[in-house]
Amino acid sequence: MELQILEKTDDYLRFIIKGVNVSFVNALRRIMLTEVPSMAIDEVVIIENSSMIRDEILAHRMGFIPLKTDLDSYNLPEECTCKSEFGCNLCRLSLTLEVEATEDVITVYSKDLQSENPDVRPVSDRIPIVKLAPEQKIKLEAYARLGKGKNHAKWQPVSMCTHKYLPQIKINAESCNACGDCVKMCPQKILVNTGEGIKTQNEIECTLCQDCVDACPKNPPAIEISWHKDAFIFNIESTGALPVERIVLEALKILDKKIVDFSKQLKVRKK
Amino acid sequence: MKIKVLKKTSNELKIEVEGEGHTLCNVLQKVLLEDETIETAGYHIQHPLIGNPIIYVHTKGKQKPEATLREATKKMRGQCKEFRRSFEKALKEWQGK
Numbered sequence: 001m002e003l004q005i006l007e008k009t010d011d012y013l014r015f016i017i018k019g020v021n022v023s024f025v026n027a028l029r030r031i032m033l034t035e036v037p038s039m040a041i042d043e044v045v046i047i048e049n050s051s052m053i054r055d056e057i058l059a060h061r062m063g064f065i066p067l068k069t070d071l072d073s074y075n076l077p078e079e080c081t082c083k084s085e086f087g088c089n090l091c092r093l094s095l096t097l098e099v100e101a102t103e104d105v106i107t108v109y110s111k112d113l114q115s116e117n118p119d120v121r122p123v124s125d126r127i128p129i130v131k132l133a134p135e136q137k138i139k140l141e142a143y144a145r146l147g148k149g150k151n152h153a154k155w156q157p158v159s160m161c162t163h164k165y166l167p168q169i170k171i172n173a174e175s176c177n178a179c180g181d182c183v184k185m186c187p188q189k190i191l192v193n194t195g196e197g198i199k200t201q202n203e204i205e206c207t208l209c210q211d212c213v214d215a216c217p218k219n220p221p222a223i224e225i226s227w228h229k230d231a232f233i234f235n236i237e238s239t240g241a242l243p244v245e246r247i248v249l250e251a252l253k254i255l256d257k258k259i260v261d262f263s264k265q266l267k268v269r270k271k
Numbered sequence: 272m273k274i275k276v277l278k279k280t281s282n283e284l285k286i287e288v289e290g291e292g293h294t295l296c297n298v299l300q301k302v303l304l305e306d307e308t309i310e311t312a313g314y315h316i317q318h319p320l321i322g323n324p325i326i327y328v329h330t331k332g333k334q335k336p337e338a339t340l341r342e343a344t345k346k347m348r349g350q351c352k353e354f355r356r357s358f359e360k361a362l363k364e365w366q367g368k
Binding site: 022023261 | 272274291292294295297298299300340341344345347348350351352354355356357358360361362365
């Protein structure tokens, strides 16, 4: 297995992985989307809301504010030792919001949310929640919990997680007459006409659309688009809840745990 | 996770896995089919929302299906480990740049 990182920032990761089958990368993708836990507001107690937005819409909006997650110090509610419906300090976090507009119309932003744990806070300060006209007021308490994407999309730690096959472009130099029809057709600008023949650049950007093959006047076409069966380009974009490399490592941990659970169950069955 | 045995003979095993989905079963199927002692292996999920996957393994000759499954889980763990190793290595290389 060979892995090469192409691009990495705090919340974006792009890498090529070679020598692995599609089931495995797909399992990882599915786990990142649905089973890696992250934190989101799950319950909102509204004490006062005189804004134009109704309580339930407001609560729904708050749920979708991504929160920086601290996976090591919080437990999933169903796995927490407190076994309480309301949760404890280890599985629940409270945030408060109290804003009143006095003279002008104001916008309430995510930065106005006061978290009891400074490590768990909205990933951005500039997420608008609601607008308040003069004399309108909002006062509420929100409870955030760890959860999984399979229960609600607000708990997804990734906003995008995809993989595609690594493209392979073959140009038959003998039959190609460098007419340039395929170069004009390519939406990703991968093909270059050198005058003597067609060359490729930035091959991994190819979307495998096969437009160049259709455009080729030769029969059979002088260009062939295919893909490596065991190499993938993986794109992951974090919502900011977790660092992107942590999401990958967590997903691996979860997959490994699934396999261990399965083999344990097999052993139990044997007796 | 809970496994329920639906059918068991010397060469065949049919199990229902509660609380799992394509995530685990597809990897398992792929690994099983690479095994040369396997006659056929597969799984299906009767309903996309409420169905539990049913895994079917049919082996050749004297090979026990349970042993093949155990072998497959070992291989899958190996894949996980290898991925982790290469991912951590790539991360280090990236940070070194």
